[in-house]
Amino acid sequence: MRATVAGATANAPAKPLRWLRWSAWLVLLVVLLALPLYVGSEWLKAGQWMMTGAVGAIGLTMLVGQAGQLSLAHAFFLLAGGTTYTVLASGTEDGRVVGFGVDPLLALLAAVAVTALLGLAFAPVSGRLRGIYLGVASLSLVFIGLYFGQSADRLTGGTSTGRTPAPFALFGFTFDNSGSLVVLGVPLRQAERLWYLYLALTVIAFVLARGAVRSRVGRSWRAVRDHEASAAAMGVNVAWAKAGAFAVSSAYAGLAGVMTVLWFDILKPDENEFGTYGINVSIAYLAMVIIGGLGSIGGALVGALIVFGLPQVLSLYSNQLGIFTGSGAGAVTPILVSTFVYGAAIILVVLFEPGGLAAIGRRITGGLHAQRKKEGTSR
Amino acid sequence: MKRRLSLVLAAMLVVAACGTKAGDQGSSGSDASGVKTDLGVTANEITLGVMSDLTGPFKNLSIGITHGNQLWANDFNAAGGVCGRQVRLEVVDHGYKADQAKTLYPQLEPKVLGFVQVVGSPIMAALKQNIKSDKVTTTPASWSSELLDNPYVMIVGTTYDVEMIDGLSYLHEQGMIKDGDTVAHIYIDGEYGANGLRGSQYYAQKHGLNLREVKITSSDNDLTNIVTGLRGEGVKAILLTTTPAQTGSVAAANKALGLNVPVLGNNPTFDPVLLNSPAANALDRLYVVASSVPVAADIPKAKEVLGKYQAAKFPEPPNAGVPYGYAVAEVWGTVLKKACDNKDLTRDGILRALQQTTSADTGNLVAPLDFSKPGAPPTREVYVAQPDGSSVGGIKYVKPLFEAADAKDYVAPHQK
Numbered sequence: 139m140r141a142t143v144a145g146a147t148a149n150a151p152a153k154p155l156r157w158l159r160w161s162a163w164l165v166l167l168v169v170l171l172a173l174p175l176y177v178g179s180e181w182l183k184a185g186q187w188m189m190t191g192a193v194g195a196i197g198l199t200m201l202v203g204q205a206g207q208l209s210l211a212h213a214f215f216l217l218a219g220g221t222t223y224t225v226l227a228s229g230t231e232d233g234r235v236v237g238f239g240v241d242p243l244l245a246l247l248a249a250v251a252v253t254a255l256l257g258l259a260f261a262p263v264s265g266r267l268r269g270i271y272l273g274v275a276s277l278s279l280v281f282i283g284l285y286f287g288q289s290a291d292r293l294t295g296g297t298s299t300g301r302t303p304a305p306f307a308l309f310g311f312t313f314d315n316s317g318s319l320v321v322l323g324v325p326l327r328q329a330e331r332l333w334y335l336y337l338a339l340t341v342i343a344f345v346l347a348r349g350a351v352r353s354r355v356g357r358s359w360r361a362v363r364d365h366e367a368s369a370a371a372m373g374v375n376v377a378w379a380k381a382g383a384f385a386v387s388s389a390y391a392g393l394a395g396v397m398t399v400l401w402f403d404i405l406k407p408d409e410n411e412f413g414t415y416g417i418n419v420s421i422a423y424l425a426m427v428i429i430g431g432l433g434s435i436g437g438a439l440v441g442a443l444i445v446f447g448l449p450q451v452l453s454l455y456s457n458q459l460g461i462f463t464g465s466g467a468g469a470v471t472p473i474l475v476s477t478f479v480y481g482a483a484i485i486l487v488v489l490f491e492p493g494g495l496a497a498i499g500r501r502i503t504g505g506l507h508a509q510r511k512k513e514g515t516s517r
Numbered sequence: 518m519k520r521r522l523s524l525v526l527a528a529m530l531v532v533a534a535c536g537t538k539a540g541d542q543g544s545s546g547s548d549a550s551g552v553k554t555d556l557g558v559t560a561n562e563i564t565l566g567v568m569s570d571l572t573g574p575f576k577n578l579s580i581g582i583t584h585g586n587q588l589w590a591n592d593f594n595a596a597g598g599v600c601g602r603q604v605r606l607e608v609v610d611h612g613y614k615a616d617q618a619k620t621l622y623p624q625l626e627p628k629v630l631g632f633v634q635v636v637g638s639p640i641m642a643a644l645k646q647n648i649k650s651d652k653v654t655t656t657p658a659s660w661s662s663e664l665l666d667n668p669y670v671m672i673v674g675t676t677y678d679v680e681m682i683d684g685l686s687y688l689h690e691q692g693m694i695k696d697g698d699t700v701a702h703i704y705i706d707g708e709y710g711a712n713g714l715r716g717s718q719y720y721a722q723k724h725g726l727n728l729r730e731v732k733i734t735s736s737d738n739d740l741t742n743i744v745t746g747l748r749g750e751g752v753k754a755i756l757l758t759t760t761p762a763q764t765g766s767v768a769a770a771n772k773a774l775g776l777n778v779p780v781l782g783n784n785p786t787f788d789p790v791l792l793n794s795p796a797a798n799a800l801d802r803l804y805v806v807a808s809s810v811p812v813a814a815d816i817p818k819a820k821e822v823l824g825k826y827q828a829a830k831f832p833e834p835p836n837a838g839v840p841y842g843y844a845v846a847e848v849w850g851t852v853l854k855k856a857c858d859n860k861d862l863t864r865d866g867i868l869r870a871l872q873q874t875t876s877a878d879t880g881n882l883v884a885p886l887d888f889s890k891p892g893a894p895p896t897r898e899v900y901v902a903q904p905d906g907s908s909v910g911g912i913k914y915v916k917p918l919f920e921a922a923d924a925k926d927y928v929a930p931h932q933k
């Protein structure tokens with residue numbers, strides 16, 4: 139940080155650029171805050187889903203990109219986070235399931251803490267394995283989650299009916315359709331309230347992640363990623379750095395899991411390995427991170443927009459405009475189109491821009507990037 | 518910085534005050550003839566929603582149901598509609614993805630009076646709270662009695678548990694199993710399988726059957742090992758609540774291993790494509806229980822629907838979804854007429870009309886239905902059929918509609 143300040147005073151042109159950047163973020167935030175007053179709840183719903191993806195992807199990009207550990211276990215931590223929140227916050231409902239009726243905010247924090255501990259518990263494995271071996275080992279967690287979801291039906295509600303999570307509430311204000319709250323003539327109901335909640339969670343997740351990546355913690359992750367022996371020689375505790383990265387990433391996935399169950403209004407474990415908490419979801423998160431650019435926090439946001447947002451937006455638009463309305467074997471549908479787009483995006487990124495969309499973004503704001511590179515605080 | 522911030526905020530507020538989305542909510546009230554309306558009904562149109570799977574794993578069945586719905590709408594409108602209004606279907610495709618359905622729902626819901634079709638149990642699970650809070654009567658293309666804890670869910674036909682009970686009594690009656698036998702139930706973990714299992718557990722308990730429960734996932738496609746194990750246990754029958762591919766695998770293994778016991782499946786276990794699969798020759802011991810008729814059933818109404826389907830020149834070959842889709846919509850027609858007689862075409866009015874429907878007649882496309890008992894399946898009658906390559910729909914009756922005594926006594930999970 140000191141270097142940045144010194145650099146900025148030495149090179150005058152950096153200053154206006156930084157202001158530009160700050161005001162761009164500010165304008166984006168104001169637009170996002172005003173959005174619920176203008177767009178229909180289906181668009182808000184789609185936006186919330188993208189933010190859920192963004193929170194999970196930020197966690198994964200720190201693990202895979204910054205700390206250099208491949209993980210396919212993200213879906214397991216989503217399930218663990220969602221289950222912890224639901225069990226703690228919900229009631230017992232006719233004795234079929236256990237529930238503690240804890241304050242939802244505490245339940246959310248506990249879900250984050252529990253998934254962080256689960257991530258830490260995986261440290262003996264993640265500390266010893268590397269690359270594709272770690273990827274496969276972490277994949278086993280997804281299958282443990284599948285088994286757990288099916289057999290622990292007192293906690294998860296079972297694959298048959300699942301269970302309803304308690305709506306989120308903050309100091310007595312519930313994020314559902316109850317009561318009437320009108321702002322500028324727009325009634326704020328579940329979709330609008332959840333939008334603000336998700337926006338707040340995403341901003342917190344984003345700011346904390348940027349802080350981590352730019353601080354000493356992030357430097358130790360990158361040192362371990364690039365060369366374990368020299369990192370150790372420089373005084374980094376390699377085992378702790380690796381375990382810490384896994385715990386942080388799991389905590390983010392746990393938060394995304396809470397957002398997932400609140401978004402669906404239901405916690406329902408998967409019936410087979412594909413589903414809300416299956417392999418396909420782990421891969422989708424990995425795709426977001428790769429498309430966005432490994433290790434880039436902003437890139438993870440854009441990756442989430444593409445992977446989680448595109449199918450939603452395309453199908454909403456196609457219904458409105460009446461495009462892609464075919465059916466049957468050869469039909470071109472929004473789901474098919476978005477699958478192709480995100481498949482093609484991965485191939486194009488890997489072939490032509492391994493740095494992902496973040497690298498393209500950096501090149502566009504090239505002056506700034508070059509400037510900051512000189513200052514030595516890149517990434 | 519501060520000035521910039523306050524400028525931006527002020528600008529946003531000015532824009533916000535000019536035109537938010539306020540005031541675009543649905544209108545409610547009564548029309549000139551005193552019929553109350555709210556969402557999904559205009560002066561000359563009633564819109565019903567269809568959330569279907571036109572591109573995903575259940576597209577064949579879903580497209581059939583959607584075409585059946587549309588054929589009914591055409592007939593209903595040609596006959597003058599209801600309350601001076603024509604029926605229009607608004608169709609969306611969720612591709613069997615719950616997250617897609619969850620975003621499409623708020624786009625579609627304010628435009629429709631009710632849903633004549635929502636495909637899939639994962640989608641129904643995800644939309645459960647919405648359906649309750651929006652009070653929108655919905656017909657799922659999913660037959661689990663667990664769904665009936667929601668008063669707005671209208672299941673057309675019987676449920677998987679009742680199908681199993683009726684089917685087991687058929688095997689019993691035919692002397693294929695007897696009290697105290699060992700039977701196996703292979704089921705997919707999830708709403709579908711768990712509900713079928715509930716029926717076989719009930720029957721096993723009543724008749725002292727030794728029930729072997731075999732849990733699988735919907736993506737296990739080779740069940741030979743399981744059948745080998747069951748042969749070792751000396752099972753007298755195999756019950757299936759599975760996918761058609763899994764049915765084929767069990768039937769083939771049943772024959773190849775010389776086990777050759779009767780195989781009893783819920784209605785989704787059979788698909789006519791099995792007749793063109795390697796398992797085709799092993800299907801002679803398969804019995805399918807269902808409450809809605811196959812596409813080529815020898816019933817005047819079914820023949821009429823099939824004729825209209827062929828005349829409409831839909832590109833897809835017809836399947837059991839077509840008569841079912843027609844029948845479901847026919848029940849909706851009955852409910853709409855009742856609501857019209859009550860002069861109440863609101864969503865509340867539709868629920869009331871549904872609960873007053875003690876006899877919905879579909880020309881025997883589905884067994885007679887009674888929606889007046891909350892939580893209970895609207896019928897407990899099924900027929901039993903066997904695959905038959907020579908009939909048009911690939912299936913023939915071996916026993917017409919009946920209700921077993923055990924099914925009559927059975928209490929569904931949410932029955933009051």
